[in-house]
Amino acid sequence: MSEEVLRVDGISVSLSGRHILEDVSFGINAGEFTGLIGSNGAGKTTLLRVVLGLQRPGRGQVLMRGRALSRGNRSVGYVPQKVVLDPDMPMRARDVVALGLDGHRFGIPLPSARRRQAVDEMLRAVDAQAFAEARVGELSGGEQQRVLIAHALIGRPALLLLDEPLANLDLRSAQEIVALLDRIADEHQVAVLLSAHEINPLLPVMDRVVYLAGGRAASGTTDEVIRSDVLSGLYGHHVDVLHVHGRVLVVAGA
Amino acid sequence: MRQLYRWVFEPGFFSSQPVHVALVLGAIVAVVSGVVGIFTVVRGQSFAGHALTDVSTAGGSGAFLVGMSPVIGFVGLGVVAAVVMDLIGARRERGRDLATGIVLGASIGLAALFLYLDTTKSATTGAAQHILFGSIFTTAPGTVPVVVGFGLVALAIVALLYRPMLLSSVSDDIAAARGVPLARVGVLFMVALAVAVGLSSLAIGAILSTALLVGPAATALRLTKRVGPAMLLASGIGVGGTWLGVLLAYDSSSWGSSHEGLPVSFFIVAVLFVTYLAVSLSPRTGRRS
Numbered sequence: 112m113s114e115e116v117l118r119v120d121g122i123s124v125s126l127s128g129r130h131i132l133e134d135v136s137f138g139i140n141a142g143e144f145t146g147l148i149g150s151n152g153a154g155k156t157t158l159l160r161v162v163l164g165l166q167r168p169g170r171g172q173v174l175m176r177g178r179a180l181s182r183g184n185r186s187v188g189y190v191p192q193k194v195v196l197d198p199d200m201p202m203r204a205r206d207v208v209a210l211g212l213d214g215h216r217f218g219i220p221l222p223s224a225r226r227r228q229a230v231d232e233m234l235r236a237v238d239a240q241a242f243a244e245a246r247v248g249e250l251s252g253g254e255q256q257r258v259l260i261a262h263a264l265i266g267r268p269a270l271l272l273l274d275e276p277l278a279n280l281d282l283r284s285a286q287e288i289v290a291l292l293d294r295i296a297d298e299h300q301v302a303v304l305l306s307a308h309e310i311n312p313l314l315p316v317m318d319r320v321v322y323l324a325g326g327r328a329a330s331g332t333t334d335e336v337i338r339s340d341v342l343s344g345l346y347g348h349h350v351d352v353l354h355v356h357g358r359v360l361v362v363a364g365a
Numbered sequence: 366m367r368q369l370y371r372w373v374f375e376p377g378f379f380s381s382q383p384v385h386v387a388l389v390l391g392a393i394v395a396v397v398s399g400v401v402g403i404f405t406v407v408r409g410q411s412f413a414g415h416a417l418t419d420v421s422t423a424g425g426s427g428a429f430l431v432g433m434s435p436v437i438g439f440v441g442l443g444v445v446a447a448v449v450m451d452l453i454g455a456r457r458e459r460g461r462d463l464a465t466g467i468v469l470g471a472s473i474g475l476a477a478l479f480l481y482l483d484t485t486k487s488a489t490t491g492a493a494q495h496i497l498f499g500s501i502f503t504t505a506p507g508t509v510p511v512v513v514g515f516g517l518v519a520l521a522i523v524a525l526l527y528r529p530m531l532l533s534s535v536s537d538d539i540a541a542a543r544g545v546p547l548a549r550v551g552v553l554f555m556v557a558l559a560v561a562v563g564l565s566s567l568a569i570g571a572i573l574s575t576a577l578l579v580g581p582a583a584t585a586l587r588l589t590k591r592v593g594p595a596m597l598l599a600s601g602i603g604v605g606g607t608w609l610g611v612l613l614a615y616d617s618s619s620w621g622s623s624h625e626g627l628p629v630s631f632f633i634v635a636v637l638f639v640t641y642l643a644v645s646l647s648p649r650t651g652r653r654s
Contacts (some may be wrong), residue, residue: 163542183544191538199533199586201408202597207535214532215543217525246590262535 113140116269116302122171130326131157131288137321137330139302146313147306149323155306159274186264192274198248200269204258205230205243211262233261273305311358375616387501387611394568395603397516400523400596401561402582407534415575416469417562420446422571423472425496426479440515440563447555458515498629499570515560522557580637584644606636
């Protein structure tokens with residue numbers, strides 16, 4: 112059993128009177144790939160914001176290796192959703208990766224061989240050497256995701272959070288990103304928590320799933336969670352889980 | 366050869382003190398505008414920069430009215446307005462444009478009043494011309510240290526905020542998660558922007574100051590894909606354009622029969638515009654190789 116990195120404990124969040132999350136609890140282990148699955152508006156982004164310290168929960172706590180997490184913690188890497196990189200932005204892919212090291216610091220960075228080496232190493236880790244010198248705003252969606260993953264990973268976090276990184280990617284790019292993240296989780300022994308509204312692209316690699324519906328969560332292995340009785344309890348009405356050609360379909364019952 | 370030299374540099378160009386002041390002033394202002402301009406374009410704050418030119422007009426004409434150096438008014442009121450714009454706009458999502466528009470309107474009103482009083486109360490009719498279209502040839506040499514001081518403040522702010530601003534231009538969400546104080550970074554950059562606009566108001570006039578702020582930066586961003594070189598390039602283009610404009614304006618007094626020089630601001634803006642046009646029409650560099 113590998114070490115538990117993140118413990119989300121009884122988190123509840125209300126925003127302007129609406130209950131977004133209710134008593135959400137789960138744990139994530141080092142080197143594991145966890146999918147945070149839920150439809151739009153299920154509270155995935157809110158949950159990630161709580162973990163990042165950008166949203167204070169009404170109740171509950173988030174522990175990183177047993178300690179309370181705060182904003183700006185370097186042990187969490189983050190790839191937000193819908194990052195728009197302007198084609199005119201004067202930054203190469205490698206510049207964005209370098210900002211992952213020290214972008215939060217004030218002042219102008221001094222050129223250093225160690226910094227450059229760390230950036231090269233990270234570009235290699237995400238297979239981005241080929242477009243390292245290109246303007247980042249002119250890269251494809253999948254290439255930009257690789258650069259943002261390298262940016263998040265270069266600070267050697269214990270936990271990597273990705274908010275809907277597969278949205279707006281074509282199927283092949285999405286599969287490549289998923290395979291890359293699976294490899295990174297293993298090689299860097301980093302815990303990956305990835306949110307998505309579609310579970311199927313993640314099925315081959317997911318060690319655990321956190322399923323969000325109606326503000327509540329069920330977690331465990333996919334076999335434990337993606338079941339008719341568990342999801343019906345979560346949704347509060349009958350839900351069928353169908354297995355079709357290795358794919359899972361969650362269907363609201365008639 | 367000598368003929369050509371005399372044709373390019375009209376006699377007296379290098380010995381004229383107003384020309385010396387204009388070249389020094391123009392260079393400082395162009396460097397500050399180039400450096401601040403890159404982040405103005407990258408952060409998409411050209412509209413805020415434009416609004417600050419109207420604030421500068423009000424500040425400059427107000428300072429003229431009470432007999433202060435216009436540069437104090439240009440920069441001073443600009444900094445105050447920058448902070449006010451940030452305070453009004455900080456709370457709401459789309460508040461930034463709204464706040465900018467409100468401050469812009471109020472400043473034009475103030476400028477109308479001050480310019481009216483300037484022209485009716487003082488004997489000189491040059492006030493409006495100087496405020497709106499610059500006074501690079503008529504600025505007293507004593508103003509240069511003030512301009513250097515303001516310029517250093519703006520450059521220091523950009524140096525301080527360099528990395529956090531780049532991170533926030535990649536993603537505000539990432540910057541916030543990394544603990545960057547985005548609100549304070551925003552207001553501090555607005556102060557740098559106000560200083561840059563104020564200084565270029567002095568050089569080429571309040572109305573034209575965005576030309577020096579945005580023009581060289583936009584040109585440089587087409588030529589390079591890195592921030593540092595873009596800043597150097599924008600500064601260089603700005604200095605070159607300003608100096609060429611000063612030279613052309615000086616020479617222009619010998620062009621017609623009237624011996625009246627044409628406005629220097631026209632030449633500076635024209636040179637910068639033609640440079641941008643030439644660069645944007647030529648095939649773009651820095652694409653994927």
